[in-house]
Amino acid sequence: MVFSLPSHLAVSIEKQGTGKITKKRFPRQHGKHSEIRTSEYEFRFNLNGEIKFIRGLNTNWPHPSEQLKRTDGNDWVHYTVGDDSSENGIISWMGDYYLPCLPYPSNSIWDVNYLSNPNIMNAFSAWSQLYANLYGGAQKNSLPSKAKDLIGLILNNDDGMLYDRSKKLSEITGGRVSVLPPDTRHVDYEIIPVIIADGCLYHCKFCCVKSAKRFQARSRTEIREQIRRLKEFYGRNLENYNALFLGNHDALEAGDELVCFAALEAFETFGFGGPLVRAPRLFLFGSVGSLLKMEHHLFEKINQLPFYTYINIGFESVDVSTLAFIGKPLDELRICEAFRKMLEINATYTNIEITCNFLIGEQLSPEHYQSLTKLLQDVLCLPNGKGTVYLSPLKNSPKKRELLPQFYEIKNKSKLPVYIYLIQRL
Ligand code: SF4
Numbered sequence: 001m002v003f004s005l006p007s008h009l010a011v012s013i014e015k016q017g018t019g020k021i022t023k024k025r026f027p028r029q030h031g032k033h034s035e036i037r038t039s040e041y042e043f044r045f046n047l048n049g050e051i052k053f054i055r056g057l058n059t060n061w062p063h064p065s066e067q068l069k070r071t072d073g074n075d076w077v078h079y080t081v082g083d084d085s086s087e088n089g090i091i092s093w094m095g096d097y098y099l100p101c102l103p104y105p106s107n108s109i110w111d112v113n114y115l116s117n118p119n120i121m122n123a124f125s126a127w128s129q130l131y132a133n134l135y136g137g138a139q140k141n142s143l144p145s146k147a148k149d150l151i152g153l154i155l156n157n158d159d160g161m162l163y164d165r166s167k168k169l170s171e172i173t174g175g176r177v178s179v180l181p182p183d184t185r186h187v188d189y190e191i192i193p194v195i196i197a198d199g200c201l202y203h204c205k206f207c208c209v210k211s212a213k214r215f216q217a218r219s220r221t222e223i224r225e226q227i228r229r230l231k232e233f234y235g236r237n238l239e240n241y242n243a244l245f246l247g248n249h250d251a252l253e254a255g256d257e258l259v260c261f262a263a264l265e266a267f268e269t270f271g272f273g274g275p276l277v278r279a280p281r282l283f284l285f286g287s288v289g290s291l292l293k294m295e296h297h298l299f300e301k302i303n304q305l306p307f308y309t310y311i312n313i314g315f316e317s318v319d320v321s322t323l324a325f326i327g328k329p330l331d332e333l334r335i336c337e338a339f340r341k342m343l344e345i346n347a348t349y350t351n352i353e354i355t356c357n358f359l360i361g362e363q364l365s366p367e368h369y370q371s372l373t374k375l376l377q378d379v380l381c382l383p384n385g386k387g388t389v390y391l392s393p394l395k396n397s398p399k400k401r402e403l404l405p406q407f408y409e410i411k412n413k414s415k416l417p418v419y420i421y422l423i424q425r426l
Pocket residue numbers: 200201202203204205207208209210211249287314
């Protein structure tokens with residue numbers, strides 16, 4: 001349904017986008033959303049009337065495929081297409097056509113500070129202006145009731161309310177999710193977080209996302225209550241989600257029973273798995289210890305879940321002196337054993353994909369790169385392109401873009417897919 005409003009606003013209410021998130025050069029809208037267009041910007045809102053995307057339509061906007069996206073944690077992320085649209089550009093580093101530029105320090109290979117770009121920042125002034133125009137337009141009785149309802153929802157979600165809602169989400173999950181698994185890029189980081197355990201096993205020195213807590217699984221009662229409150233929190237917009245993140249840094253260590261309990265409880269409560277969309281996605285982190293500890297047959301239970309499951313494991317290095325340097329209390333034999341198990345699980349279970357992370361950075365030794373390249377070069381078993389290797393730049397690495405030749409050297413020799421891991425919070 002499309003309406004015209006004062007100030008030359010064109011409104012589309014609850015447009016149905018594509019059923020799933022697709023990797024295309026031009027951003028496709030998935031799920032259901034409403035849209036308001038001015039002559040210069042396109043604003044998209046979720047089913048709760050919360051602003052979600054802004055895209056410039058004027059000639060000053062950097063590129064027609066670029067947009068600003070607001071996350072559930074209330075961060076505005078600028079999706080840039082970069083300066084090289086060939087197959088050697090962002091698609092070859094990230095596996096996607098966009099690089100998310102974050103408004104907080106991260107480990108990106110290419111820092112783009114959109115906050116200092118007036119052509120992007122003008123979009124926020126346009127959003128404030130739109131809000132003011134809607135405030136005036138909403139008083140008009142002549143508007144169709146659907147348009148009035150939409151405007152009412154949008155006006156209820158001013159900047160203060162959006163901030164408060166992000167705090168509420170953190171409160172429900174017991175703290176902000178400091179990092180999402182790299183595989184969540186497959187759903188454009190659009191996940192519902194359910195935290196089933198806190199802390200981690202290793203408290204590695206190099207890690208910038210860890211919590212100080214020792215590992216502790218949460219109780220079923222707490223998880224069930226969290227899921228109930230999340231359903232209430234997401235409200236009508238729940239239907240736009242089809243992916244779950246079981247957190248926090250090592251959900252696999254909580255064991256197959258708790259993972260399956262939480263996944264099934266969330267599946268039922270959130271109503272995942274509608275007939276028109278592909279299988280819901282489940283994301284979690286594991287560790288070398290939790291991967292090695294879990295017996296093979298227990299993965300069968302995860303394989304039977306009504307999800308396609310990604311488990312991401314932090315290996316970091318296969319060189320013993322590098323492991324000591326970064327303060328990860330493991331040796332290369334354990335890493336190699338876990339790496340082999342990853343390949344076996346990927347080959348055995350059709351609904352599970354284990355991916356892994358290794359570090360890159362100027363500070364790391366030639367031995368680190370040699371041993372990593374050899375590991376990835378010598379892989380014999382290649383289960384359907386599964387087992388993506390993510391290379392994560394050390395956060396304090398100077399000259400990050402200079403790491404790209406190193407990245408390509410590893411990628412070109414690897415038998416497994418290799419991409420950059422951008423640390424992104426919710
Ligand atoms: S890398 Fe993983 S195991 Fe190590 S401190 Fe960070 S969260 Fe914990």
